[in-house]
Amino acid sequence: MISQLTGTLLAIEDGNAELSVGSFVYEVAVPGYDIPSLSMQIGADVGFFTINYLEGQGQGSSFVPKLIGFQSRSDRAFFKVFTTVKGIGNRKALRALQVSPSRVAEAIVQQDPKFLATLPEIGKRTAESIVVELKGKVDGFLSTTRSSGASGSAAGGHAASSHPFAEDAVLVLLQLGEHRSAAQNLVERILAIDPEVASAQLLVTKALRLRGTT
Structure with missing residues (x-):
């Protein structure tokens, strides 16, 4: 059983990551919330905590081994709980x-x-x-940002903690190497200017552009 994989990320397509590990290329299904950050890491080395399962084909006449990958143990653990429903x-x-x-x-x-x-x-x-x-x-x-979000006194901080894509954008920025305080500050500044940002990916893009001008 494969519990972890580390290799070079070749591509992200149709919800799957292609990961080159030695002389093998693995297809790893990834959750949608990880796609924005992974799309920015093509060509880089990344690691996944994995789940192995058999997917039925042809009305159950055959089974194909599949891998699902997560960027943290916690995310993998949540997925296991979520799929008990x-x-x-x-x-x-x-x-x-x-x-x-x-x-x-x-x-x-x-x-x-x-x-x-x-x-x-x-x-x-x-x-x-x-x-x-x-x-x-x-x-x-629950993230520490969400569980303590109400303690922020600034209006921008409150807007960020209540915005549906704020925490997702912060997590992506963390994966790209930002410190949490800097990531939160960038997200709050973007939301203060444009509170109607339509996706986490767009929020991250705007935050990176803002960082590049400061």
């Missing part, structure tokens, strides 16, 4: 998780099925099931 398999979970585990955990803890229902593949009934089945099981996946 009835009706959520690996593929469905990968498509649904377009925001960070900490953001999904926050919605579960706050019993917010309306937010969960906005995720791909997650309808109203499934969202309600997630809240019920995972209540009390995901508190450990």
